[in-house]
Amino acid sequence: MTSRKEHALKRRDLAVNKLTSLGDRIIDDVAKQTVPAIRVPSRGTSNIVYDEDRRYYVLGDRYGQRSLGNVKQIKKIGQMVYMANFCKGLVQTGKTATLREMYYVSEGWDIDFGDQQESNIVGEDLEVTLGITREDLGLMPEEDGASVYGDITLKDDDVEINAMRMGKSGYTISPTIDEVELLDHNVERVIAVETMGMFHRMVQENAYKKFNTLIVGLKGQAARATRRFLKRVNEELGLPVYICNDGDPWGFHIAMVIISGSAKLAHVNHELATPNAKFLGVTASDIVNYDLPTDPLKDIDVLRLKELYKDPRYRDEFWKVEIKKMLKIGKKAEQQSFSKYGLEYVVDTYIPEKLDAL
Amino acid sequence: MTSRKEHALKRRDLAVNKLTSLGDRIIDDVAKQTVPAIRVPSRGTSNIVYDEDRRYYVLGDRYGQRSLGNVKQIKKIGQMVYMANFCKGLVQTGKTATLREMYYVSEGWDIDFGDQQESNIVGEDLEVTLGITREDLGLMPEEDGASVYGDITLKDDDVEINAMRMGKSGYTISPTIDEVELLDHNVERVIAVETMGMFHRMVQENAYKKFNTLIVGLKGQAARATRRFLKRVNEELGLPVYICNDGDPWGFHIAMVIISGSAKLAHVNHELATPNAKFLGVTASDIVNYDLPTDPLKDIDVLRLKELYKDPRYRDEFWKVEIKKMLKIGKKAEQQSFSKYGLEYVVDTYIPEKLDAL
Known part of the structure; x- marks a missing residue:
């Protein structure tokens, strides 16, 4: 049996790999002279389905495309990349930040968020795009548990x-x-x-x-x-x-x-x-x-x-x-x-x- | 230095004594054929004064009289005595109850409370009349601390x-x-x-x-x-x-x-x-x-x-x-x-x- 520490380190490695590959894909696209784009699984109501076997809600297989070729989506992608980079730093140093801190940290960036609601949503985008939890990215809820x-x-x-x-x-x-x-x-x-x-x-x-x-x-x-x-x-x-x-x-x-x-x-x-x-x-x-x-x-x-x-x-x-x-x-x-x-x-x-x- | 346990036991003894004497005074009044009455320090705004030396608010020396000779006050005194009796049981057994439980407990009494607000106020009456804290009476807040x-x-x-x-x-x-x-x-x-x-x-x-x-x-x-x-x-x-x-x-x-x-x-x-x-x-x-x-x-x-x-x-x-x-x-x-x-x-x-x- 592996210890929880090894388990946690594995999860951290996985998170860093996934975060890195998000950036790599964009660089690859640029190198290949194609317009960089990110596939983000849809979280809309029509893509949320109750799974009878697992007995809980899961996401369906619909997704949206965010492309740097679409003027409206450029800022969103920029925010995602900045946040991914920040999270990579968190995971690598074994630190965590609250969603609130994450929002304030962005005030020091070239690209910022209108309000915390906006940064929270980008956090969820990252979660769903990479298929790992926010906690794996070092983004912690404010409140303690039970x-x-x-x-x-x-x-x-x-x-x-x-x-x-x-x-x-x-x-x-x-x-x-x-x-x-x-x-x-x-x-x-x-x-x-x-x-x-x-x-x-x-x-x-x-x-x-x-x-x-x-x-x-x-x-x-x-x-x-x-x-x-x-x-x-x-x-x-x-x-x-x-x-x-x-x-x-x-x-x-x-x-x-x-x-x-x-x-x-x-x-x-x-x-x-x-x-x-x-x-x-x-x-x-x-x-x-x-x-x-x-x-x-x-x-x-x-x-x-x-x-x-x-x-x-x-x-x-x-x-x-x-x-x-x-x-x-x-x-x-x-x-x-x-x-x-x-x-x-x-x-x-x-x-x-x-x-x-x- | 006395240990905290002894200190706590002393506080418990004090609470039991004060609760007992509240009942004793009523019995004495009856024995002496005077109408039983309880002095309750006033918690009205005009009796709350800022103490410059101690640097916090204290109660002034005004108080109200609750008398069994006043029809309007009979129920209030009854509630107080019932609650005092319940608290005595709590303190003697080293137990505690939340204010919410206290309210529900009263549903099993002959004399009850209209709502929890009413039972909370009687709790404060008891606190201020006896000059000890609610916690000393075994009545605990619902929530944990820091x-x-x-x-x-x-x-x-x-x-x-x-x-x-x-x-x-x-x-x-x-x-x-x-x-x-x-x-x-x-x-x-x-x-x-x-x-x-x-x-x-x-x-x-x-x-x-x-x-x-x-x-x-x-x-x-x-x-x-x-x-x-x-x-x-x-x-x-x-x-x-x-x-x-x-x-x-x-x-x-x-x-x-x-x-x-x-x-x-x-x-x-x-x-x-x-x-x-x-x-x-x-x-x-x-x-x-x-x-x-x-x-x-x-x-x-x-x-x-x-x-x-x-x-x-x-x-x-x-x-x-x-x-x-x-x-x-x-x-x-x-x-x-x-x-x-x-x-x-x-x-x-x-x-x-x-x-x-x-």
Whole structure:
């Protein structure tokens, strides 16, 4: 087995090669006296398809041509080449930059961006053109990932970390999680929860012992680093992943993006999606069966539920039934609402019953 | 020196005593056949005063009387007593609950709250009436605090933690930071930055070595736990604290709330404010001197700057000059904008120059 460090170095070599070849192709074109052009896979809606086998969105095979022969495309190509060159420097020195920093760095170039939105899009162009992730190019998201508590040992550079020996808030998944080695663990599963309130409840009620589990605090919509971590523990360590979110369309979809990826990131879902992860959060049936404190669905909740009903990622019978039921009862409930029965109830009663019912 | 554990146990004892005496006083009143009443210090604007000596907002000495003889106040007193009883249970068992859980717990009581806003206010009533913090009562904020990187060793329960051996995202300050012992350190100062993007830049450029510093990533407005941590490292360890935020009214005020507390929390500022902390972030002068990439001030920025100008916490000449200058140039700048001069510039040039100028 190769170590994560070798793996990371290989990915870096690959990134440098791909970045270099982008420039080489342009130089070759010039040498051959043809007009330089770059093929950029299309990210338009019509080229985003749900792959039934892989169970996530992928890009189709349509692409656009960016040519230096087209006056409108010259600036775009210039930006791409400048950014590719900057990224090559990052990867070669083992550094990273945030998208925000990348945007400001361009202020020192001869060719600049109108705003950060524009530089972000060129970053995605580069990702999709080269077929590697932004993180492989050294471009990191601003935000950290989830918190992890439980008996897993990681190696980040030369530091060994045990996520049960880092204080009550556990280990924070850093944007560079791909370079972190999963050394050892002593758990049977992974339970991710939507809020840090629930994370601390799980830690305090010893859920990590009771269920022999890692506890992951998602902090809302899961960061890319969190999704990489969940995919890696699922696929590299063979641990089942359960997502225990609130019982509303937003909680459902935070889970679904972890499971089946997002349409917007169709070109990198193969690196991010964990199709074997399971939703174990609050359902409409739970709201009824546990007589939970609820809030009425707002118009925007109803609208969102109807969208999810039509979304191919929700085509399982389970989702059809639960979405229809939630629309019918017109109510939603948060996971913390189980506190009605005492703070311990969610760990002592609810989660065991949900795990049993799987 | 007493250990933090003993200190925490003492605080717990104190909390239990205060909670118990709240109930005792009511029982005594009944025994003496007087109508039970509770004195609640007023948190109205007219009772919030800026204390020039302590350099933060405190509560004045006005208070209101809540009496069971007043029909309108009966429910409020009932809620307070129920909550006090619940908190006593929390403190005695060493548990905590989020404000959200607290609200849901009340759904199982005979007396409930209309919404969470109402239960939060009763929580503050309890805090101010007993003269101890919400955290002492076991009521924790939902969110975690800042990230800390650098050579400090902490002890949380029986686990020793070194914030340089926890991965690239460092140690996360947990809501229960008051029970964490500051065991040992090998740094000269603490530099807090507003964003995690800048935090990772500082870690990557070895700022912790170059400045022999802890690096704290505030993640925007500092959580109560973060403010406790900064106060403790400043006062218990004697480390100077510098806050390096963005150059806009929001960055200024994130720093100022750490330094001089907030008006809303006047009753606990003595536990939260760090009056010796210094703003070391981007100023209007920096924007001009370093020719930084900027954004124009929006109407709301201008409005906010004018508010800050009148705020007693900004009465130093330094702030008067810088606020006026920012209004005059009509521009703001983020700390990451130094990337215009290369990713290393902020650590290699800017921060050293700022520290020298102090």
